[in-house]
Amino acid sequence: MSGYLLTHLKQLEAESIHIIREVAAEFENPVMLYSIGKDSSVMVRLAMKAFHPGPLPFPLLHIDTGWKFRDMITFRDAFCREHGLRLIVHTNDAPEARALHPVTAGSKTWTDVMKTQALLQALTAGGFDAAFGGARRDEEKSRAKERVYSFRDRFHQWDPKNQRPELWNLYNGRINKGESIRVFPLSNWTELDVWQYVHLEHIPVVPLYFAAPRPVVERDGNLIMVDDQRLPLDPGEQPQSRVVRFRTLGCYPFSGAVESSATTLPAIIQEMLLARTSERQGRMIDYDEAGSMEQKKKEGYF
Amino acid sequence: MLPESALIATDIDAYLAQHERKELVRFLTCGSVDDGKSTLIGRLLYDTHAIYDDQLAAVRRDSERRGSTGGDLDLSLLTDGLKAEREQGITIDVAYRYFSTARRKFIIADTPGHEQYTRNMATGASTCDVAIILVDARNGVARQTRRHSFIASLLGIRHVIVAINKMDLVEYSEEVFDRITEAYGQFAVKLEFTDLRFIPVSALHGDNVVQPSPRMAWYRGETLLHYLDTVHVSSDRNLIDFRFPVQYVNRPHLDFRGFAGTIASGVVRPGDEVVALPSGARSRVRTVVTWEGEQPEAFAPMAVTLTLADEIDVSRGDMLVRPENLPRVDRNLDAMVVWMADDALRPGRQYWIKHAASLVTGTVASLRYRIDVNSLQRQDAAALQMNEVGRCLLTLSRPVAFDAYRQNRATGAFILIDRMSNVTVGAGMIVDRVNAPGFLRDNWDDDTFAAMQAQRSSQVTSAERAGRFGHAPLTVLLTGLPGSGKTTIAYALERRLFEMGRAVTVLDGREMRTTISKGLGFTAAERSENLRRAIDVARFMNEAGLICICAFVAPSAAVRERARQAVASERFVEIHLSAPLDTCRAREETGSYARADTGELLDFPGVSAPYDVPAAPALSLDTASLTVDECVERIVTVLADKLDPPGLVRT
Incomplete structure (x- = not known):
């Protein structure tokens, strides 16, 4: 700390803690979206730092589609137990949702029903007026313009033309009854920043990020892991054991693996830095149509 | 590949150790619609290898479809985000971009050049250390160049690079560069930049952006990226005046009562005597608490939790300061305001004012004048319209502790919020206290008339x-x-x-x-x-x-x-x-x-x-x-x- 200089990670950390505290101070009933991924893990750590030595003054919320990797659920439960975190798990169990199968429904319908609608159900049921999300601006072009506080109307809708200007670190948290905000404390972090922070702070992450032999099938150039018996196999399709890992985690039928030998954090970071494709490429939901992320956000997706 | 690619490939641990020590620098890019701003940012990202292959492939596809660059890669497409904007071919909001070099991580606030979007530029500028002002070499210093420069100055940016772009279209002429430099210099004397540079560039071809230009041998200065990489911004921080706006009172159990917040300026150590404002109650800092443990000292802009030696009444919105270095505490503010809403600012109306961690109601008591952002002339005005800037006197419902924005960005800034719609309608920067007019204070008690008369040497x-x-x-x-x-x-x-x-x-x-x-x-x-x-x-x-x-x-x-x-x-x-x-x-x-x-x-x-x-x-x-x-x-x-x-x- 010589010369009173903060490294960029320490500065990002301080800015994120400021945002998290501000929401806790100004909102009546916040909740933190917890997706079990590396970004969520960093966000939860920042929240723990913000309120140390006290506990988090809000619960975590996981939207479980029922098709997450088994390792994710195991990790989630152990992590929350270890840190005494309050966790709400919500799954859309409306009859039409239960009738859906991710593979036959396709990623667009699946995301809409099991993620977007499920999220809105959980937010409404909990009466939450602020929801933290781990999205970063560097993930996708339309995210670059997202505010730290993203204002939603009574129907959880996002209007890109009607967002409030955000100056200095003076966040405007004034809302009317029934309205809410989404808050993105990691807005200014990049993928590298997140990984490096995980590394420096020894933050535990789901083992799926590390390379290991896993049973996969290759579909349209994507390596899909056969995480359980529910994944329908085409005639003649035979899972093969390949050494793979995941750059992003979601519902396993939609999460493409990459072949890799990276078994340590530095090796993952090295691979990421040398990679020439962005992390969202393995996430199939972005490929539905041009500007798709924007459309999903308008409908209430995180 | 990244410039540090060799290190990444051969010694990732060494690379991480280096990356861990990077400094964060935020800069703003501003220019008129066709000054080539998006292309410049695209060029910076492209030449620093911050673009992935799949993103590049998408841009290549789009470039061909639009045909705006005759089949060449249109780098401006890397930064245009929202669909509607992409179709109009302009950026209409503030977008943030990220890249890094071996020394620094950069955040770019990409703000639009459109006349009606002064508010977005103010928004982008509010967090930036450096501004890049783009000038089209063919047009020279335009009306909007002056506007952008004024706003950058108003928002307290001290380091400014005037990037004279499209040098390729004026045959890389030194004479054109000199002429623009001189014209800008004359205008800029009215502004408060402490560090002003001029760089001739061609964003389209990459001259003097990341690589020195072989086509402008007459230019002996540094490239844009080199400047960004070396500009000294850490001394811009205020480490003198300790200001700690209490953001959150952390009371997990009876034995712990901590005041959480971000140090706005200055340094704090255990044992320091502090005063809580506006109450004036005094105590000492007992501990500086962080997740990593108690700290021997902490400084701006760290987010910490302070515990005090005495049980004094402190709540969110209060400010902890040192007794020998006090901010001003007043209900009245004299400030420059940038107006951001369709509904004009009118004296007499009430707003929510958010300043540091306080949210109070306040009235715009009067609008002293409006500044024409193109000529910098003061004008009488009854109201401030969207994208206008004016000097206002505000009266708050209760006193707050503040400094002049020029001395302290964190305690000198505030936003105005509409009480009905809850929209952020204005941004304010508190004016220097020595220049602040005393007339909003109650001067009746400070009556010096009799004393002055007594000193007269009139013989009548x-x-x-x-x-x-x-x-x-x-x-x-x-x-x-x-x-x-x-x-x-x-x-x-x-x-x-x-x-x-x-x-x-x-x-x-x-x-x-x-x-x-x-x-x-x-x-x-x-x-x-x-x-x-x-x-x-x-x-x-x-x-x-x-x-x-x-x-x-x-x-x-x-x-x-x-x-x-x-x-x-x-x-x-x-x-x-x-x-x-x-x-x-x-x-x-x-x-x-x-x-x-x-x-x-x-x-x-x-x-x-x-x-x-x-x-x-x-x-x-x-x-x-x-x-x-x-x-x-x-x-x-x-x-x-x-x-x-x-x-x-x-x-």
């Missing part, structure tokens, strides 16, 4: 003057609603007294407003100040031996009482001109009542503000039933005793 006494004129001096206050006949009666009274051989003059409210009180508004505080100034003038006239007839609405009984005390009772006569409100309305010729009814004039006595009827005036005249002459005669009668006090020696 008051008694001698009274002897010469044949009467004692007097201040006659005619108070009443607008339209009650104050000015008419004042001048008729002046004529009558003059004909009686008295030395007399009139001081009219309207004259004060257009001269000595120019710029003052009409809130209760400002009316009070206006009368205080008038009373000072009247006292000078009294000292000169004159009778001064003051025609003022003077709606507040308390303020009139202060006027009486300031002048001294024996020299002061209060006369109330009363008439029914309807008569006043009918008589008032300038249309003020109608404007007050519609809300255009605020704080208007009799309509939207109270008028305290004097309880014990020397005389109360119903000007609806009495003629002007009758009023004058009655006043003359009342004044007679005071004008000819016993013991007056005529000379």
